[in-house]
Amino acid sequence: MKPESRGPQAKEGISADEENDDDYDNPEKPFSLTNPLFPAADFYRAQPVYDRRIHVLGLGSMGRFVAHSLRGIPDPPPVTLIVANQKIMHDWLESSQRLTLITDGASEKREGFDAEVAYPRPRFHGKEVPVQMDSPPRTGIESEFVDGQGSTKQVYEGESTEPISSLIVCTKTPFVLQFLSAVKHRLNKESVVLFLQNGMGTVDEVNREIFPDPETRPRYMIGVNTHGVTTSPGDSYTAIHAGFGTLALGLLPHEREGGSAPYSPTTKFNPASSVEPKHPANPHPDTPSPQSSTFEWLPSDRYLLRTLLRTPSLCAAAFSPPDLLQHQLERLAVSSTIQPLSVMLDARNGGILYNFHLTRVMRLLLAETSAVIRSLPELAYIPNVEQRFDAGRLETLVVHRAYTNRDNISSMLADVRSGEVTEVDYLNGWIVKKGEQMGMRCAMNYMMLHLVKGKSRMVQLELEEGVPFVGRRKGEEDIGIREGMTAGDEGEGKGKGAGGRKEETK
Numbered sequence: 001m002k003p004e005s006r007g008p009q010a011k012e013g014i015s016a017d018e019e020n021d022d023d024y025d026n027p028e029k030p031f032s033l034t035n036p037l038f039p040a041a042d043f044y045r046a047q048p049v050y051d052r053r054i055h056v057l058g059l060g061s062m063g064r065f066v067a068h069s070l071r072g073i074p075d076p077p078p079v080t081l082i083v084a085n086q087k088i089m090h091d092w093l094e095s096s097q098r099l100t101l102i103t104d105g106a107s108e109k110r111e112g113f114d115a116e117v118a119y120p121r122p123r124f125h126g127k128e129v130p131v132q133m134d135s136p137p138r139t140g141i142e143s144e145f146v147d148g149q150g151s152t153k154q155v156y157e158g159e160s161t162e163p164i165s166s167l168i169v170c171t172k173t174p175f176v177l178q179f180l181s182a183v184k185h186r187l188n189k190e191s192v193v194l195f196l197q198n199g200m201g202t203v204d205e206v207n208r209e210i211f212p213d214p215e216t217r218p219r220y221m222i223g224v225n226t227h228g229v230t231t232s233p234g235d236s237y238t239a240i241h242a243g244f245g246t247l248a249l250g251l252l253p254h255e256r257e258g259g260s261a262p263y264s265p266t267t268k269f270n271p272a273s274s275v276e277p278k279h280p281a282n283p284h285p286d287t288p289s290p291q292s293s294t295f296e297w298l299p300s301d302r303y304l305l306r307t308l309l310r311t312p313s314l315c316a317a318a319f320s321p322p323d324l325l326q327h328q329l330e331r332l333a334v335s336s337t338i339q340p341l342s343v344m345l346d347a348r349n350g351g352i353l354y355n356f357h358l359t360r361v362m363r364l365l366l367a368e369t370s371a372v373i374r375s376l377p378e379l380a381y382i383p384n385v386e387q388r389f390d391a392g393r394l395e396t397l398v399v400h401r402a403y404t405n406r407d408n409i410s411s412m413l414a415d416v417r418s419g420e421v422t423e424v425d426y427l428n429g430w431i432v433k434k435g436e437q438m439g440m441r442c443a444m445n446y447m448m449l450h451l452v453k454g455k456s457r458m459v460q461l462e463l464e465e466g467v468p469f470v471g472r473r474k475g476e477e478d479i480g481i482r483e484g485m486t487a488g489d490e491g492e493g494k495g496k497g498a499g500g501r502k503e504e505t506k
Helices: 040-044 061-070 086-094 173-182 202-209 299-309 321-345 356-374 391-404 411-417 428-437 443-465 487-504
Strands: 054-057 079-083 099-103 106-110 113-117 142-146 166-169 192-195 219-225 228-232 235-243 247-251 316-318
Touching: 054 061, 061 079, 061 099, 061 228, 061 235, 079 086, 086 113, 086 235, 166 173, 166 299, 173 202, 192 299, 202 219, 219 299, 219 321, 247 299, 247 321, 299 316, 321 356, 321 391, 321 411, 321 428, 321 443, 356 391, 356 428, 356 443, 411 443, 428 443
Parallel strands: 054 079, 054 166, 079 113, 099 235, 166 192, 192 219, 247 316
Antiparallel strands: 099 106, 219 247, 228 235
16 A cells, blocks of 8 residues: 655755755745745755855854854854955964864864955944055956945955855954955845844844845844853964853844834744734833734745754754844843943952942942833833843842853953953943933943943053063163162263262152
């Protein structure tokens, strides 16, 4: 008796790109969670993708950690590292071309990475300016590369022009626009971009400055990372996994699909009838009305998400856009409290614990943050927002995070000490801006914002004024300082003799 024919199933032991296209009626058709002809269970089945390669933009600590983790899974995807200049590219080619991850003192090396160069486009007063390079001149403009506005793209010597299907952006938040502009001509509306940055407001900046046209804009994924990863001094290809955490992932609904960007309520599965809340949890005059979602998953979206979910060291989990937004806001509340305080105290994260005076400051900061978050229109239709973002609960999260990472130095403090740009504009600055939009004055966050900026600028000036001593110049004599005298006194004493010395000691 001939067995009954069944629907398409994933073939065991065969990668996504090697499966037979005949198993699917139309693999190019995007998956919709609201399509009754496409069961929700089929979402978890492998479907063919045209490009399995994953590009990692940024070779910092997080970029090394993600790239190293991706190459450690069965049937790993091809991983390409995108570096910022030819010097880094040359050093990579001259090295063993391996990435090392140190966890609890044990190091693990992995290889099989490709590398490309993409020059970050510097920005001045919000406008992109030409790249200043000594050697490689600008090549001719390729007519086939057109950005989202229909204008031609300038491609520099050594840069690749191959399309990018899946891109993971691991740069620091202030440099996202510069690095993403370097690969803008390689992204299209079928591409998916994963942002792994701290703070809020990155997606809004990218939409405003790089992809203003929704019709040609790539699709976005957001990642909320709680792993503690640092770089190894003196080794550009080693990362230290200092603290274990999780990675919350979610795909943002696209404006082409009719949803309110970037966080519109979406249905996870196909309900029998439309489910829409009748009364918002926090009524607000500017609250948008709930809309039915036509959330669709393209093959590239599903492939990148599935690949990250099956990477054990990332401990990744997928969430809907509203749930992901709440994870982001919790992370924002914790980071906007611990990091600025650690900068002002110049102490490790544990320095804010067991101190009554610092606890008072912490509570004032969290009171403002809690009021702003609970007033956001995006959270109006989400239940239990008042309880989840209560100032007392946020304080519990801050204390727990500070205690867990008590021996670590915050990333903001590390940036200030090294004279780098901090992410405070996307933490406390975002809270201040959102508060002003809703008629709230966030004096504590405003003060912390400018205190951090002021200290960062002070350190930068000190580093610029520092004069390194590299040795004695020709004709100079050794400086001999007598006991009880400074170098200046010694010089005066030589000119005046013994009498001069007596005069100095009066």
